[in-house]
Amino acid sequence: MRSLKTQVGIVGAGPAGLLLGQLLHLNGIDSVIVENRSRDYVIDRVRAGVLEQGTVDLLNAMGVGAGLQRAGLRHEGLYVSFGGCRHRIDLAELTGGKAITVYGQNEVVRDLIDARTMTTRPLYFEAERVSVGALHSSSPVIRFQHGGTDHEVHCDVIAGCDGFHGICRPSIPAGILTVYERSYPFGWLGILAEAAPSSDELVYTYHERGFALFSMRSPRITRLYLQVPPDEPIENWPDDAIWDEMLVRMTTRDGWRPTVGRIIQKGVTPMRSFVAAPMRYGRLFLAGDSAHIVPPTGAKGLNLAASDVLVLARALKAFYERGRTEWLDEYSDVCVRRVWKAQRFSWWMTSTLHRFADENGFNHHRQLADLDYLTSSRAAMTSLAEQYVGLPMEVSFESAGLC
Numbered sequence: 001m002r003s004l005k006t007q008v009g010i011v012g013a014g015p016a017g018l019l020l021g022q023l024l025h026l027n028g029i030d031s032v033i034v035e036n037r038s039r040d041y042v043i044d045r046v047r048a049g050v051l052e053q054g055t056v057d058l059l060n061a062m063g064v065g066a067g068l069q070r071a072g073l074r075h076e077g078l079y080v081s082f083g084g085c086r087h088r089i090d091l092a093e094l095t096g097g098k099a100i101t102v103y104g105q106n107e108v109v110r111d112l113i114d115a116r117t118m119t120t121r122p123l124y125f126e127a128e129r130v131s132v133g134a135l136h137s138s139s140p141v142i143r144f145q146h147g148g149t150d151h152e153v154h155c156d157v158i159a160g161c162d163g164f165h166g167i168c169r170p171s172i173p174a175g176i177l178t179v180y181e182r183s184y185p186f187g188w189l190g191i192l193a194e195a196a197p198s199s200d201e202l203v204y205t206y207h208e209r210g211f212a213l214f215s216m217r218s219p220r221i222t223r224l225y226l227q228v229p230p231d232e233p234i235e236n237w238p239d240d241a242i243w244d245e246m247l248v249r250m251t252t253r254d255g256w257r258p259t260v261g262r263i264i265q266k267g268v269t270p271m272r273s274f275v276a277a278p279m280r281y282g283r284l285f286l287a288g289d290s291a292h293i294v295p296p297t298g299a300k301g302l303n304l305a306a307s308d309v310l311v312l313a314r315a316l317k318a319f320y321e322r323g324r325t326e327w328l329d330e331y332s333d334v335c336v337r338r339v340w341k342a343q344r345f346s347w348w349m350t351s352t353l354h355r356f357a358d359e360n361g362f363n364h365h366r367q368l369a370d371l372d373y374l375t376s377s378r379a380a381m382t383s384l385a386e387q388y389v390g391l392p393m394e395v396s397f398e399s400a401g402l403c
C-alpha cells in the first residue's frame, strides 16, 4: 500500500480535471490527478471543438494558450441554413468583437497534459478500481490501484471531474442530489473526414430529413454531424450513405455543399440534458460533465467544465490563503446558475433545429417561423450571438489568481 497526502485530489484527467490542476498549480496549491484511461486514449478521444471567448481567454491567461493561438480557428460568425438558404449571423459585430474558436478538445487536453507534466505534480493514468471515501470528514480519500500497487491519497478536498459515467457522483449517498433530466429522441452521427472545409464558418442546417451540422477541426479536416435515431447502429451507415445524406441535407440553392473526402472516424452519440445538484457533498465537489450534460448543439459542455473549475479554483485559493470557506459553500449555487442558462440555450438550439418523430405540422411551421425570426431580427440574432460566444463567467480571473 502506498499512502500519499495532497491538498486537492482530482478524479479524472479530462478538460475539467486538467484545467483545475493547472489553476491550482498557478496558485501554489498541490494536487494529485487520478485517471482511469491511458494517456493516448484521453488525448485521442474526439469530442468538443468550439471554445467560447471566455474559455479562450482563460486558457491564454493560464499560459496554456500557445497551441490555441497557433492552430485555433477564430470564427466571427456562423450560418443557419433552412429552406435551401444559408443566413449568416455576425457574432463579432453583435457582441462587441467576441468570437468562438475552433480547436479540438483533444488538442486542449494534450496542451494541458504537457503543462501538467512540466509542473512535475502527480498525474496517474490507467488507475484501476478508483474509489472515493470519507467524503464528509476533513480528510477524504481517493483509493486506486496503479502498476499492481494499492494507492491511498489523503486530501483536504476531492474534485470529482470524472465525467458523466464516473464514480464520484454515484458515491454521494441517495437522497442528497436532485437530478433533472431530459432525453431526446435522436442522436448525432458524427464523422471526421479528410476534406478541406468548404465554409470558413459553421453551418447549422434544419432540413425536412433532419438536422445536420457542418464544422471543421483544421484547414484539412471537416467534422460533420447528422441527426439519426438515438440507438442507430453505425453499421447501418456505410461511408457512401453518410455522404449521400450529408449532401441531401446540406446542399443549398446557391450550390454550396460540403467537400467530400475519406472518412477517418465515425460514431453515434445520444443526446441528453442532465443536471445533478447540489454540486457538492461534504468535501467532494463535482465539476464538468460529472454534474451536468448538455446536448452538443449549443457547444457548451467543455465550456461549462471550464467555468466550473474557475469558480472552484477561486474558492480553494481563498480557503488556503485566508481560511475562508464562504466561496466553497457558494460553489454549487454559483455554478448552477450558469449551468441552467447553458441548459436552456442548448435545449432551445436542439429543439429548434431538429425534427421530432412525433411532431405535427404545427410544430414544423413553428420551427420554420422561429428560424425566420432568428435570421431576420437583429434582437434575435444578438441573443443567439451573446449566448453562443458565451455568457460572462460568474467570477473574475483575478479572483482565481490569474492576471
Ligand SMILES: Cc1cc2nc3c(=O)[nH]c(=O)nc-3n(C[C@H](O)[C@H](O)[C@H](O)COP(=O)(O)OP(=O)(O)OC[C@H]3O[C@@H](n4cnc5c(N)ncnc54)[C@H](O)[C@@H]3O)c2cc1C
Pocket (backbone or CB within 6 Å): 011, 012, 013, 014, 015, 016, 017, 034, 035, 036, 037, 042, 047, 048, 049, 050, 051, 105, 127, 130, 161, 162, 163, 164, 165, 166, 167, 188, 190, 269, 287, 288, 289, 290, 296, 298, 299, 300, 301, 302, 303, 304, 305
Ligand atoms: C460529439 C460531441 C461534441 C461535443 N461538442 C462540444 C463543443 O463543441 N463544445 C463544448 O464545449 N462541448 C462539447 N461537447 C461536450 C464536451 O466534450 C464535454 O462536456 C467535456 O468533455 C466535459 O469535460 P469533463 O472533464 O467534465 O469530462 P470528460 O471529458 O468526460 O472527462 C472525464 C475524465 O474522467 C475520466 N474518468 C471516468 N471515470 C473515471 C474513474 N472511475 N476514475 C478516474 N477517472 C475517470 C475519463 O476517462 C475522462 O478522462 C461535445 C461532446 C460530444 C460527445
